Amino acid sequence: MFFLFGSYVLRRTVDRGRFWCPTCLRETEYTLRRGRWFIHLFFIPLIPLAAAPEQVRCEECHAAYPPAVLLGGRAMSVEHAVPGPSLDPTRRSVSPGPGPTVDGEAVLAARAVVVGVLSLAPVVSHPGMRAGVDLVRSTGERSYDLDHLSTDLAELDASVLPGVLERRRGEGRLHPEQARVLVTEAARVAAANGEVTARVRDAVVHLGVLAGLTRGEAEEAAAAAAIS
Secondary structure, eight states: OOOOEEEEEEEEEEEEEEEEETTTTEEEEEEEEEEEEEEEETTEEEEEEEEEEEEEEETTTOOEEOGGGGTOOTTOOGGGOOOOTTOOTTSSOOOSSSSOOOOHHHHHHHHHHHHHHHHHSSSOOHHHHHHHHHHHHTTTOTTOOHHHHHHHHHHOOGGGHHHHHHHHHHTTOOOHHHHHHHHHHHHHHHHHHSOOOHHHHHHHHHHHHHTTOOHHHHHHHHHTTTOO
């Protein structure tokens, strides 16, 4: 008797929105999809296995991307994952000279959040950049300034953010209240920058999901900055 078996991924849509598609090179509709591997027999799923990575799928070209694409601007790519001047994300302390040790990973996360939010906006304003600098400085990196942010906007790859958040959650260094604060501060940067588009608002809410919040909790945290 011949049995046809193997494994494949079944996916379901958990969110929708608009994003900048790197393949279409313009703003399109996307679906955020979660999936799980299954062992199948005659293509009938029988035994669930490990969860598959989330995918963001463009509804026009059907290309699939990691969720970090929702946080990146059109100018970002892995090849340009360069830190700002004098800021080395691999060091635990990034403050020049003597002073308290700064959590370099927290600084990197804040920088990636600011870049992700501002890069998705139609226009980057001076108030938005000032709010972004303030967010990064709130992590303890007092040397960060507008010049650093300008460099980050041109060169920093915001796709590092999901990995950083996942690692900090796994190590118990990112609690729900901290995640809410991160979302609220990201929303304040967006509000300070000017008009908050649906695309920016979706990215801020998705940031909360990456940080471990439910979508409802993330929307509530974003609403604290009046961008709901």
